[in-house]
Every structure is written in C-alpha cells, then in structure tokens.
Amino acid sequence: MTEIPDVLRAALECADDGIVVVDDARRISHFNASAERIWKLARAEVLGRDAGVLGLPFLQADQVADFRDEISLVRPDGSRIRASVSLSSTTVGGATHHILFARDVTAEAERRVRIGLLNAVSDQTNRAVMITDTEQNIRYVNASFTALFGYTSEEAEGRRAGELIAGCHTNRTAIAKLFKRLIDGGRRGKVETLVYNKDGEEIWVCARIDAFRDKKGRARHIFALIEDITETRQLHSLQQLIMSALADEIPITEIADRLCRRVEEIAPDVVCSLLHIDSAGLIHPLGGPSLPEDYSRALDGVAIGPNVGSCGTAAFYGIPVLATDLDTDPRWQPYKAGPLGVGLRACWSTPIKAKDGRVIATFAFYFREPRAPSNWHRRIVEACVNLGAFAIERKEARAEIARLAYHDILTGLPNRAQLRHLITTAIDACPNGSHVALAFLDVDHFKDVNDTLGHAAGDELLVQLAQRLREHIGPEDMLGRLGGDEFVILLPQRNAESAERVAAGIMEALAAPLRLGSKLMPMSASIGISLYPDHATDIDTLMQQADAAMYMAKQAGRSTHRIFSAEMNGLAEQRLALIAALRRAVAEGALTLNYQPQIRSCDGAIHGVEALARWHDAALGDVSPAKFIPLAEECGLIEQIGLWSVREACRQMASWRSAGLNIHSVSVNLSPINFRNVTLAARLKDILAENALPPDALMLEITEGTFMQDGAAALETMHAIRALGVGLSVDDFGTGYSSLSRLAHLPIRELKIDRSFMRDIERDAGAVAIATAVVRVGQGLGMTVVAEGVETEGQRKVLAELGCDVVQGFLYAPALPPVAFERWLIEHCAEQARAMLARLDMGTAGRDEVKRSA
Template identity: 40%
Template sequence: MLLAAEARPGRHGDLWLAVGPGGFPRLAVLRPATEHAQEQERIRLLSQALDCSDNAIFLCDSQARIRYVNEGFVRMLGYAPDEALGKLPGELIRGPHTDAATLDRLGEQHRAGRAHRDHLLGYRKDGSPLWLSVVATPLADASRSLVNVFTDITESKTHEVLNGKVLDALVREEPLATSMALVCQEVERVAPDLRVVVTRREADGQLSVLAAPSALMPADGTAAWDHPACMQALRRGRAVEVKDIASAPMFDSHRATLLGLGLRGCWSNPIRSTAGQVLGTLAFHCHRPGPPLSWHRRLAELCLHLCALALEREQARSRMHRLAFYDVLTGLPNRVMFNALSEQPLMQAEQQGAPMALLFVTLDRFKRINESQGHAAGDGLLRDLARRLHDIAGPESVVARQVADEFTLLVPHCAQHQAVTLCEELLAMVAAPNVVGSMTLHASASIGVAMYPEDGRAMDTLLRHADLAMRRAKDEGGGRFRFFSADMNRLAQERLLLEATLRDSLRHGGLRLHYQPQVQGDGSSLYGVEALLRWRHPHLGEIPPARFVPLAEECGLMTELSRWVLEEACRQHADWRRRGLEVPRIAVNLSASTFELPSLVDEVRQLLERHQLAPGALVLEITESVMLSEQPQVPANLHALHALGVRLSLDDFGTGYSSLSHLHRLPISEMKLDRSFISEIGHDPTASALILSVLRIGESLGKHVVAEGVETEAQRRFLIDNGSPALQGYLFSHALSADDFEQWLHDQVPLQPPLL
C-alpha cells in the first residue's frame, strides 16, 4: 500500500517518484518507452559510423593510454581491441624508421590534454610502413581524455612530395642528374627502408648511373652500371624482382657489397618513353627480403612516370641542341658551334704566340654532281668528306660544315709550311675515287687559307679572308689551294660594289641587249639572231658577261635577270616586225633556275600574246645542266614550252658527256655546236671528226645545228661543204646594238627568211 509519494521532473522528460511503503523510502524513474528506444538507436548508429570509418579512431585517457578503439583502428593497424587497450599509441606504431622526436612531442601534448596534429611514419602490426596524419582533440569535460584520429596519408604524401618537388625541378629545368637525385632523395625520405638507383641507357646500349646513394656508386669512379637486375630489366624490357639477394645466383659478383650495406631485396623496372623505348632503369633496394609491398609498387609507378618525363625532356633538349649547333647530314659542328668552339684555340694562340691556320674547303662543281648523280650521291660524298676531313685534321683541330659543300678547319700550332702540306693531303684525299653506294665519284676541291695572326686575329676576319682565298682558287679552275693576300680584299670590295650596281642597273634600266646574227650556211639569208646581255658600269666601263653573270647567280639575281632579258628580247623583236624588218627568230639564254619556275610557261605565253609574236619566233637556249636536272618541274616546263610552239636549243653541244643519252628524251629542236670545236678546224683532225659527227647526228635526228664561233673563211667553207645549216660568229658580225643590227641588216644583200 502506498503510504506517501512525491513526484519530481527529471532530465530528458523522465519522471522521478519517491515512495515509502512500510515506512521505507524508495526511488523510481519512469521513462517514456519511445524516447529510450531512440537513444539506443542513436548510440547504435554512432558506433556503426565509428566502426565503418577508414580512419583509426581511439580514445586515450589523461596518461595517453588507449581506452577505446574503433574497427577502423583494427583494419588500419592490425591490432585487435584487447591488444590495444591500455597501451600507448606510440608502442603500437613505432618502427625502425619512425621519428622518435615526433613521437615524444605527441606524447607530451597528449598528457597535457592539448589538441595537436602532426605527420609521422608508423608501422602496422605486420611491420609494413605507412604515413599517418595524427589529429587529437580533448573531450569537453574535466577528464583530460582525448579523441585521436589516425588517417593513412601514404598515397597523398607520396604524390605531394614527389610530384611537388620533382615536377618543380623539371619546370625549373634543373639538370637531369639533379632531378633524378631529387627522386631518389624523396623516395628514401618517405620510404626510409629503400635505397634507389636511377640509370640511363647510353648509345652503346650500356647503363650509366644518373643518381644513387654514394655507397652504391661504381667503385671505379665511373658512371658505368652493370647491376645484374638492372641489366636484365634493360634487355628484357620488363620488371625484374629479386626477393633475396643472399641466395640469387645473378648477384654472385655484387652480393658481398649489397649485403654489406644491409640490402636484401631488389626490384628493377625499365623506364619507358611514350613510344615504348627503354630509356633507362629504376631500381629499389630494400633492407628486408621478400617481394615489394603494394606501397613500393605505387612508388615505383609514380617514379617511373617522372623519370620517363625527365629523360624524354633531356632527349628532346639534346636533339634541339644538335639541331641548333650540329649539322644533321655530317654530324659536324655547324657555323654557330664552330664559332663557339674556336674561342678557346684563339685565346690559347694569342697567349702562346703560336701560329694557326684556318682552311676553307669547298667541292668543285658539286651542283653538277647533285644534278647528274642525284642528291643521295651528293649527300654520301659530303658525309664521306666530313669523315676524312676530321681524320686528316687531327684531334686538336676544329672541323665544321659551314653550308652546302663548304667546310672549315681550324688547325692550332700550324705554320704556313705545315698548312701547305695539309692542303696537299686534302686535295689528294678529295681527288681519290670515292665509292658512294653503287657509284664511283671523282671530285676535286678548292681550298682557301688564312693564317693567324697575319691575316686576322678575330674569327670573323679569318673566315672572311679564308673564304676570299677559296674563291680565288675556284676562279682559277679549282683543284688547288690559295693563301689569302691583300689584293683579295680589294677585289672583294669591288665585287660588293659590282653587286650593288648590278641590282640598281637591273631595276633602273642600266642593262641592254646586243644581237648577233645567225646566217644560213650558204650566207643567202638570215637564220635568226641571238640576244646577248651587255652591261656598262658607270665607273668601270664595260663588264664582260663572264664576270657579272656568275655574280648574278651568286647573289640570287639570275631569275630576275632572265625575265628582263626575255621581256626585252621579245619587245625588240616585235618592234622590228612592226617596222617591216624580217628577223625569223630570236634566241634567248635563260638561267637554269628559271626553268624550275612553275610559272615559266604561263609567263612566256603571256609575253608572246602581249607582243603579238608567234611562238616559233622564240628560241630558248638551255644548257646541259638544265637537260640533266632532276627537278620534276624542269622537264615538265620543257615539254609544255614545246607544246606551246616555242623552240628549244641545246647550247654548247658536244662539251658534255651526257648530252647524247638525253637528246631523245626532251623536245630539242636545235643544237649549237660549241665554238671550242670550230676554232680547231684545220688544226686538229679529231675536232673536225667530232664536228662531222655532230652534223650527222643533227641530220639523222632532224634537228638544226648552229655552229657558233665562226671567225675565218676556212672554217666557214669547211662547215658549208659538210652541210652545216646555220653559222654564227665574228666572220659575219659581232654582237650589235639594236640600231647597229638594223644598219647591218640594211647593208647586206637583201635576205629572204629561210623556209623551215
């Protein structure tokens, strides 16, 4: 029976009742059933959330001893709850490379009940390492207990350290060895149980060390690396794993060294480029035997990517350096690198007062070799010449390819008499038969020599003077050498003046054409005229074509000059026609480069239409080099011009060795018998026989033959008696201005145009 009762409200909506049956006090708590169930569910969910977390969450008391661990703690570190409770966290995660100072600092913070955070390398129960982020938060009560959270940051720390620092080094374009040393350093910092070696594959197929701990560097002081696992990874192109160096047969010659350093396991991986080429190897050495841990494999994958990036960048840099400073065809230094390499010999020559020779070497008629034998043969000749020049010059000399077929040799401690001997050896070497592929080439060279210090103390001066001497040797026929002399400077200045004036004359009307008659063999009528270019220099007077035409070729004016000649010849021919002067045809010489122009046929067509000339009135003279050209545009132009009705004449026929074999391939209407044969009529029976052969060839092929250079009546009579169709030479007339030619034509017996 209830004797007395007092009800008081409690926390959370509970009702506390005080009762006293039989005089004894009692206390009862009445709680709503629904609220109790909710509280139990909340606790269950909280426990589930803690246990499902990947983080290790545990509660420590004021003495830093563990009172509670979640399931994440068990999964991360491998300790069961009963193994962890009552222990200090440091006792569980301490390992051979854990930083003791960091552990002590964390313990002090913990015992003081202060919140703290840090990173450190710890170990699981099975001894495997992992990087941990440690965060400790004190409870909101007076117990000085802390909630601790361990987060596995192994992956993120690896990427942060390696990607951050190594990529920064690559961006700053640090030397390759520096970047690779940084890779090794950072791997060993985050994984102190490893020792790392990075190697590069050299051109000879061997490995050289880029970065390695000093204890693992080759004992002989070289960079050569014959580590068996790395060599196998290089040859096989796949990873090689050695679980225990102590028992692996491949390490017989390296075992003592590696075991002496406490290294037991080794894993070597090939470093591959994006194209799959093996660039080198990455080797991890571990202080414990066994296969690599999964973390080590991830480290290797990341490092392989970074190493490949660095090695490919170095290869690209090396290729760019070679392209910038070395000749691709011959492998010799180019002009820029030659100047750089010459600085040291010049400085030493000045300090020692020693003589030095600079040789400028060029092949004679190299363009003809390219045209007749093909560029492959020419390239082979240049490569062989480069090798021979290097062999003859000696190790102290600097050999370079300047441009095209031009080479330079800087020879220290070389007096003039020694330079003479060297030039003679070089000329003999170049003149020797040279087998390139299936062809045997016979070449010659021209060499110019400038001596230090007599001909200059600066490299640009020596180069300019050696170049002038080389051009003198070439102008004298080639196959010889010449030393620089003071008069060459004068001639060079004159040449510069000529070039500038020639450009001005071409563009402002300073050039003119003269016309030399061509007559029928019997002298009864005019066959045509040949337009010949003339130039009067304002100060030097008449400059012969043999002097200014090569100049125009060298300075790139020939195409423009040829166009001017063609335009002026057609204009003059049209003018004569309008005024009733019967000139059957006009012959014009065009440069070889003009026949390579894709626009040539259209330009000729428009020119004929503009001046109202029949295509047959124009004869274009071509040289043998044009006929032999390998440029596909040249034969296409020749056939198109023939189809247009323009006549083609082969100039200087008989002087080349390939003319006959090409005559049938091209639409040649006319052959010009070279003056060198005509001058020998009556003196050399061989020349007369050759003339007869050419006349018969022309007759049998249905081609007109024009004999040029006829100067005597005996020559004329011989040619007429043997059926020469057309003659040209001083016997009939020199080349005349347009006005003088008109007068010459009026002074002749009235001529009828030939029937062709």
Template identity: 35%
Template sequence: MGRDSRLGPPQTLHESALLFDAESADILKKMVGLGVTSGQTQRFDLRTKAGRGKEVYVQVVAVPKKNDSGEVTGFFGTIQDISERKYAELALHTRAQQQLLVATLGRLALSAASLDEVYAEAVSVIAQGLSVEFSNVLVLEGPQKSLVLKAGIGWKPGWMGQPVGDTQQQTHTSSVFESHEPVIIHDFSEEPQFIRSELLASHGIVSSVDVLVGGLEKPVGVLGAYSTTIRHFSADDASFLQGVANILSAAAERHWTNQRLSHMALHDSLTDLPNRSLLTDRLNVALSFAHRHNQHIALLFLDLDLFKHVNDVFGHAMGDQLLKEVARRLSGCVRAEDTVSRQGGDEFIVALTGIQNAQAASVIAEKILTVITTPFILEETEIILGVSIGIACYPRDGKDSETLMRNADAAMYVAKQLGRNRYQFYAPAMNMQALDRLTLESDLHRAIERNELFLMYQPQLSLSTGDVLGLEALVRWQNPSRGLVSPGQFIPIAENCGLIVPIGNWVLETACYQHARWVAQGLTTGTIAVNISAHQFQQTNFCERVSDVLSRTGLQPSLLELEVTEGVVMQGVEQVLYKLNALRELGVHLAIDDFGTGYSSLNYLKQFPLHRLKIDQSFTQQLLNDQQSVAITKAIIQMGHSLGLDVLAEGIETHDQAVHLQSLGCDAGQGFLYAKPLSVVDCEGYLRATP
C-alpha cells in the same frame, strides 16, 4: 626478458630490472631513483629485446609509496606492452622522414647541374631512408647494355664507374628489368635461382631490394638497397625506393631532352654536323688558343658545284642522301680536333686547327677535292660532284671568326669564277671584288628604267651555203660610269639577285619587236635567237609571256628561237617537258646552248621537242689543236643528227675551223669569222648587204 613470469609480479626493483636487458634496466633504475628523490610518479617508455631478438616497447608507471612523514618507502606500478602503438608511430615517423628525403631529392634533381649529382644524392637518400649500409644506382650503358655502377654507398673503392653486370645474366636485377616490378630478396642463400653478382658477393650482401628506374623510350637502370644481415625489406621500403627511382627517371629524361635540344640547336638536322653557331664557338676557342701558342688555323669554305642539278634531276630525297654522304666523306678527311660544319644548302665549312702553316691547308683541300670528285653511287645511280673551296688562314687573313669566314667565302667565290672544282687561297683584292659585285648589283637595278640596256645581233650562217639562217640577240649594258659592261659580268649577278627575270623579259620583247620590224622591211626570213636563263624559264607563266610577246610584236612564232642551256632543261624533267611541249605548240623553235659543257642525259634529250644543238665555243676553239675536242664535237654532231636536230657551232673565228666543222658534218655556225655581234644599225646594213 630475464624473469620467469610464473613467479608473479616482481616484488623488488632488482626483480623488476630482471625483466629488461642491461641498458633498459639501467634506465629503470635511474628513473626509480629519480622517483625516490622527487617523490613524484615516474612515467617512461623502455625498449627491450624479447625472444628471438624481437624488440618490445613498454610503458612503465612507478607510483611512490610514502610513510607518514612523506618519505618514499617503495613503489607500486604497472608495466604495459605498447609495442603495437610504438611500431605504428615509428612507421609513421619513418614515412615522414622518407617523404622529406624524397622531396629534397626532387628539388635537387630540378637544379642539379649533372645527372651524376642526382645519382649521388639518391644513394645517400636511400641509405638514410632505409637505414641500410649499401645502396647503389646501376645505369644501362653502351650497346652491350652493361649495368654500370654510377653511384653508391658502402662499396669498396675501385667499383665506382665499373660495369657490374648486364640484363642478360640471370640475376635479381635482370628480373627487375623483365618484370618492371620491385624484387625483394630476404636471404640470397634461400634464392638459388638468382646468381649473386660479383659486386654483391664480394661485399657479403645477404638481403636486397631493387626497383626499376624507368624511362620513356628505354629503362635508365636499377636502384637498390642492400644489407649484410638478414633483413626483411617491406613493400613500404620498396615503394619508398620506387619513389626515389621515379625522381631519377624524370631527371634522366629531362637531362636527355635537354641534351637533345642543345644538340639540335648546335647541329645540322640532316647531316648531324656542327652548325654555324657551334663552329663559331669552337673557332673562337681555337683562335684564342692559337693566339697564345703561335699556331695557325685554316678555314675552308666549300660550295658543291652543280648540286642544284642533283636536286632538280633526281629529287630532294636523293639530294639529301648525297649531302649526308658528302658530310661523311668530309669528316673522313680531317682529324678529330678539326671541325666540319654545314652552313645550309650545299655549303660546308671545315676548320683546321693547330696547323703548322697555311700551306698545310692545301693538303687537306686536295684531299677534299679527291673525295668529293670520286663518284657517289646512290640507289644504283652514279652522281659526279665537284666542289669549290675558298681558304682563309689565321692570322694572315683575319684575326676573328667573322672575318675569316667572310674572307674564305670571298675566296670560294673566286674559285667558282675560275672554273669550279678547285681551291683558292684568300687575297685582300678579293674583298674589293665582292664590294664591286654589290655596287654592280645596285647599279643593275636601275639599268632597265634608265634605258641603259641594249641589244647586239650576231648572224648565224649555214656552213655549206653561207646563207644567213638567223640572228642571235645578245644583251649589253652601257653604264654612264662603268662604260660598256659585258653580259659575262652582269648576267651571273642578275641571275643571283633575281634581276634576270625583268632583264630577260625586256630582251625577249625588244628582240621580237626588232626582228618583226626587219622581217616587215623584207630584210630577213631567218630566226631570232634569244637566250633564256633558268629563272626566266622556271616562271610558271613563261609560255603565256612568250605567246603574249609574239602577239604584241606580231612576230611569227616559227621565227623565234629560244636558247636554253643544258642545266635549264635538266631541272625537273616532267615540268620541263610540259613547258617545252607547250612552246612547241606555239610554234617556237628551241635550241640547247653551250652543249657539251653540262650534264645532259641523252635519255631526256630524246624526249624533248628540240630543233637545234649549239656546240659551245670552247670546243670550236680547241678544234685544231686538241683531239679530245674533235672527238666531242664529232660526237655532238652525230648525236644531234641522230635525234633529228640541226647542229650549230659557236665561236668560229678562222676559216680552218669552219672547214673542219663542215667536214665533221656541222650544219651551221656563228662567230667573228662571219660577223661580231652588231648594233641595230650595223645589223641592218649587214642584212641589206647579204643576198
């Protein structure tokens, strides 16, 4: 203050005013003036600067001295230092303000649409709460763990969104990451151990306080307040800042959790590809865009061929790995704006947007066929896959996502029917086929109870002696409105809808019963072969059922031959082996049907207790004009013999085929050359006529 205290108490208003700075002196004079006119005692607080700039608060009480006529002639009074109380009051006020700010930020953090909004509010809260010119939120981003200026107050334009450092540099922020404690710097020039970042240096920052914005798995970043003049940030300042940081870390966690949840809701958890609902969303957006801009969209429905075998033979873990790899390869076939999605199982949908014409889709389909048929190497095992692709195009094949998906699916089904590993564009007739499939399925449900199924029997002969070695039972369905339906038509449908089990059981029982009768009549000593489908074979009580049928029909077990396809025995080798052994114990014969068309591994075949390999009729029929078929047939016969098995060729239609097969060493045959599948009556006649 501007008066020497050795002079004693001030005697005049002027002397009193010298105690204060100009602003407070002015207030003093005004208040005393008010006392003169009102004649009232004046009581007021003044703030002024003491030595070294420290602020001092005083309370002034000025009591007017009056003469006999009541006029104010002077003042006496007191000036009391109330700084301590005032500072305490101010601190309380600041805390209350800060709490209010934190509470407001907390509320905003709950309702904000984005994290950026919360960050922006946080820096303004810091600036207000600590009365600083500079504040910021630095967020850790990217693999390099850069600290990016996400929000700030006071910084020059151009810095926002920029990386301003990382956790590796020896700065005060890296120290925050290391210690997880607030770092307060009163004066950077006195803390040479910290490199001042370019951001701080270019703004002339002298003092700082920084705290960590923590996170459950990793820190979010740092929050800081800065001053260009020396400022002694207190522990209270740091704890206010930490309060703000805690709100940010909770908001960031909540934001990431929401992001994760919505990602999970829209993506397939195994491959991370978009799922059906994200695909539908994107497709709807793309459809309205294509509508406005006269563009085409193609939807490719993909189903992996024989993927189930991979799961069965190599296990689900390998199946999962394979699906991930398939997803990766598919994503590599399309542009970023296209969508590859997994529908579940081994089904994928690829949506190609903004294509010039429908034919452009065939280029991608070819690409997909190439990448999927390129062998996959997983855990040193080579796996070969195929894929059937159905293509539906907007606007030609459908105007909405649902129709396009349905039609692409129908086209995929046709691609599968046509022999797999190919693509097929949708045609309106395909939906009729799908409808037909459905009505066929519902008719098939009633086929057994309405006695519409019956069996035909096809003789199997020794190629060298011409003796009848046995018969193969082949099911037929005589439907009143459809007429005679071939098994090629209804067996795959029965397999898909589970009806194959009751149908298969009926066939087994009927064939065994019929054969036992023929044996009893002395008409045959050969076997009866019955086709067993995968579902039937997989039933846990399959062996008991066979044994039960044998004892009920009285058929000798060695006269029953069960024909299973390669696919059936390649499903879960351990279990199959157990079942096949149990069947052998019963005394039943086992044959592998359609051999050469599947994926048998010789290693497994060696372990199975088999009696016969049946060469698929496709090889027999190509025998005379295709060298490759000759080579395969020869190899199958040699392999069968080396495993001690009997080999039978299916579909022999000509004498030349029979001679050729015999020359290759084939043991037995069946086909139209000898006899077509025969009704019970015709078969009886055939057996009687055969010596």
C-alpha cells in the same frame, strides 16, 4: 488502501528516480518528488486517483504485469519526454503493490541520437578517424579507417594504436612528442609519416591529432583524423620535383640525383638508382647518391645484355627484372661485390622507354634484405618511370636542338656559330709567340655536280668530303662547315709553314676521286689560309682574310692553296663592290640584252636570235658575262636576271614584229634554279600574253644539268613549258654527263653543239666525230641542231657538210644591241637578196649560153 510504512516512504522520497506506488485497486498511493518533476503533477493531484492519470497504458490493463522499457511519455500538459520506465509488483503487509520507477532520459536519448548521427557522418567521410584514450588504446575507428588499414572496428578497438598501424619506418618520435604535448594541455598538431596496413603494406599519411577535454581541460581522449597522402602528396612531390628542375634548366644528372634522394625519403627501405642507356646500348649512371661511387663508375660504359645484372637485363629485354638474392642470382655474379659490400641484397629494375619504344634508361630499387617490391614501391616506380622518360626525352630533345644549333645537319660538323666559339677558345688558349691558322676550303666546280647529278649527289659528295678531311687533319685540329661547299679547318698552334703542309696534304688526299653511286667523281678544292695574330686578332677579320686567300687560289687555277697577303684585301673589297654594283644594276634595270643571229645552213636565212645579257656600269665599265653571271648565281640574283631576260626579249620581239621585222624566235638562257620554280610555265604564259607573242616565238636554253638532276620539280616544269608550246634547247651539249636514253624521252626541241668543239673541227677528226654524232642524234630525235662559236668559213663548210641545221657565231655577227642588230639584219637580208639575184643572173646567163651553143 494499505499504508506504506514510514521508513519505506522516506526511502522512496529520497530516490532520484520518479517512484509511483499503485495499489491493487490501481489507485496511486505514493508519488515522490522526482515523479512530480517527471509528470509535472503535484502529488496532491494524483494521490488516491486512478493510475490512468499518468498516461501509461500498461497500468490500465486488467492484469498488470511487470514492464521495463524506454518510452515516449506524454504529460498531462501535452509536453513529451523520453523516459526509462520499469514496473514490478511486491506484497507488503499482505497487500499487492505495483511500484513504478521512471527516469527522464530525454537528454541521454538526444545524445545517443547525436552520437549515431556523428557515427554515420564519420563513416561517410573518406578520411580515417581513430579515437584513443590517454594510454593510446583505441576506442573508436570509422569505416574509412577499416577501408584504409583493413582492420574492422572489433579488431581495432582495445588495441594500442602503435601496435596496430605503426612500423619500422613510422616516425614514432614525432607522434610521441605531439601526444605528450596534448596530454600536457598543448595545442593540436599534425604528423606526416609512413604507417602500415593489416597486410604490412606502406601507406603515407598525414595525421591531424587533437584531444577531447573535460570541463577542467584535462585530456580524456585523443582524436586522430588520418588522410592518405600517398598519391596527393608523396607521388605528386616527385612530379613537382621533376617539373621544377626541368623549368630551371637543371642538368639531367642533378635531376636524377634529386629524384633518387626524394624516392629514398618516401620509401626509406630502398636505395634508388637511375641509369641512362645510350643509342649504342651502353650504360651510363645518372643518379644513385646512396650507391658506392666506385660501383657506379664501374657501370659506366657497360653494354646491356641478357645477363648484365638487373638493369642491363631489363634494358636488354625491355621488361622489369627482379633479383631477390644478388649473392646467388647468376645475372649478378660479375657485379654483385659492390652492392653486397654495402649491405644491399636484392634489386628490382624497371626499363624506362621513350615514346618510340626504345629503352632510354632503367630505374632500380635495391633492398637490404632478399625480398620483392611492395605495392608502394610499385606505385613509386610507376610514377618515376613516366617522369624519368619525360625528363630524359626532354633533355635529349633539348640536346638535339642545341646540337642542331651548333652543328651542320648534313655532315654533323660544327657550324658557323660553333666555329666562332671554337676559334675564340683556340685564340684564348694560344701561348705567346704561337699562332692559330684558319684554313678556308671551297670545293671546285661544286655547282656542276649539283647541276649534272642532282643535289642528292651533291650532298653525298659533301658527306664523303667531310669524312676524308677528318682523316687528314690532326687530333687537335677542328673541322667545320660554314654552309654550301665551304669548310673551315681550325689549326691551333700552327704557323704558316705548318698550315701549308696541312693544306698540301689535303690537296693530295683529294686527288683520289670520290665514288657517288656507280660514278667515280674527280674533285679538288681551293684553300685560303690566314694566321692569328699575324694577319688579324679578331675572328671576323681572320675569316674574311682566309676567304679572300681562297678566292686567290681559285683565280690561280683552283686545286691549290694561298696564304693571305695584304694585297688580297683590295681584291676582296673589289669583289664585294662588284656584288653591290650588280644588285644595284638589277634593281635599277641597268642590264641590257644583245642579240646574236642564228643562220640556217641550207640557205643562209635567219633562223632566230639568241638574247645575251650585258652590263655596263658607270664606274666599272663593261663587265663580262663570264664575270657577273657566276657572281649572280653566287649572290642569289640569277633567277631574277633570268626572268628579266625573258620579259625583255619578248618585249623586243614584239617591237620588231610590229616594225615588220619577222624574226622566227628568240632564245634566252635560264639557270637550273629557274626550273626548280613550279610557277615558271605560268609566268612565261603571262609574259607571252602581255606581248601578244605565240609560244613558239620563245626558246629557252638550258644546261644538261637541268634535266640530268633528279629534281622532280624541274622535270615537271619542263613538261609544262613544252605543253605551253615554248621550245627547249640544250645548251653546251656534249660537255656534261648526258644520258641519251633520258634525252630521248625529254621535251627537247633543239640541241646546241658547244663552241669548244669548233676550234679544232677543221683539223681534228675527234671533234668532227663528236659533231657528227650530235647532229645524227639530234636529227634522229627530230630536233634542230645548232652549232655555236662558228668563226671561220672553213668551220661553216664542215658543219654544212655534216648537215648541221643552224650555225651561230662571229662569222656572221657578234651579239649586238637592238638598233645595231636591226641594221645588220637589213644588210644581211639585202646581201641575201643580191646573192639570190646573182644566182638568178648566173642561171639566166647559163641558159643563154646553152642556146647560143645550140
């Protein structure tokens, strides 16, 4: 074995790498200290031995060749390390030596594995990772960085971060301060800023920045974890802004202003504008804090159209409109001075649509250079269009709710609640020595319109009346509707004389009839007037006093007006007391029925009876039906009274029949309101069953208005009643607006000629002609004709000659209580029997005289 020179041996001994020298016989001739550490073998154990003891297969080959690699080395004790090994051959002193260099790279290999794993994890995260040196030169980026910004690692590494992703609106100052703090040993931090991708598109990011430090705490690398907050933070901030503002009931103009300001924060290169488009197609600025005020004011009230800038055109067509150069765009010529004057060169406007498709607003971006919107701008607008639509529709809905709460739905006039506010405002503004007049208007005979022509016609009348009233009051006067046919006119700074002139002018204006469809409807109203502060100083009293004065105008013959006086308070109190007493009477069963007979013209026999309600009050005495029936209709008791009348009349009929008084039928008057109740027929059936009466024992008297109105429910109820077998009689026929063609197709069994025709029937050919026509029409349709209000024998004779079937009136008897009616009926039957005997006696006497003469 050739000896290694001492100099060389000393050099090999000092090397950090493990050095093994193998001679040409494959025996180990040198094994330095580093080799002892790598193989965990003492040199005495290996020197002179075969190289196979080292566990290196390439040293055992017949032909040993040069080798360089990183291998897994198994030591003689079974442990394993990672080693970087290289083998080369050299000739020393004419002999060939193989020199093996070995280095334990286990720690380095493990570090590389960890780095590889870290790279894999880094590439899997959805956040961008960027590592720079202390000079901001990029040393590493992950796959998410590439996905977010478009730069590959090769394109990014080596470039300065500020040159790569920063732009004109990046917050370089905040980044520089944080970078300096980290270099100086300070704590980590984060920055939210606008950066730019490879294509120049804006991206809002949150960058959490920290330093990698050496053992001495010196910053060696800067680490940035970058999160895209465009959607999660910036766009959501717009949504939060809108929702919070709506929840706080902030006015829509303030919401629009806040929205525009926030948009300009997250898109610094735009100026934002929000315009409202009303139902008439007119523009109204909502928000545009960075636009010139005079420019925004000039847009207010401009009509949208095909060439009205970007916003007016977008609203007109319902599609986004881009004008990349306002100076040359033909649509902008009349409007360009304002934006161009503050350096705005382009405008992109997008329509905001409601759920029903109508354009309710536009959202616009102005740019400081001729350009189109970026993708970031489009994402902002997409969010803002939806948010704007939600905010505006919600505000419109709330405004409509508020309008409905304070305005009458039918006429659009202020309602009772709003009127109180208006009256309070007028009183508060009333100068010393001045007055506020309150005119309370009620339509005369409005119920007749509803009953005869239907509620649709009644509603149309009220709408037309409201329009006519508006036209005949002053610009400072205010008109409102309390409900039904009641209106209030507020007359600020008007004394009694001035208020009466207004009332007289209204009376004159109402003299011309209103047209309802094909009909001309004459109309009038009664007006009551009260004055602040002469009559009262509070709203409730003023209203009550005007109401009381209006009732005095009604009692004076209607179609007139009255000024309140102190005496009217007593009358109003009497009316309220009467209503209260009527409610008690209905609740306690204090009403009664009287019965008036109906007599057949052909033989004088009883045809039936009509049941008529009567009221005797312990304090008020006898109250006329002409007084309490309208009162019952007014205060909502009429339907209850009608059903009670049917039940009581049927009970009395059953009682009479069980006592042997065979009365064919009883007629009961019902209100049209009863016939709007679809359960009426079923309730009649139950009442008849309770009293074991056949259906034809009951006749219901109805006014012409019940079947003339268009209510399908009333007609359906009438047919159900006739199908039950109960009769229907038209009361007061000839005084309304009867349609004979409709009458022929309705389930009517009886017609009643109104008593108003009886007064002059003995001497007035017109009255006779009307009665004749009614008799002929009724009998021609197979109906029984009844004349009511017959008081004289002459009237009876005329009706008998006309062929009228039945007569009713004081000629025979007034309406009588049950016991008195029973006595009358017995006497009437006895008189009928006496008359029949007398006729028989006369007949017998006549035959005897003939025999004697023969």
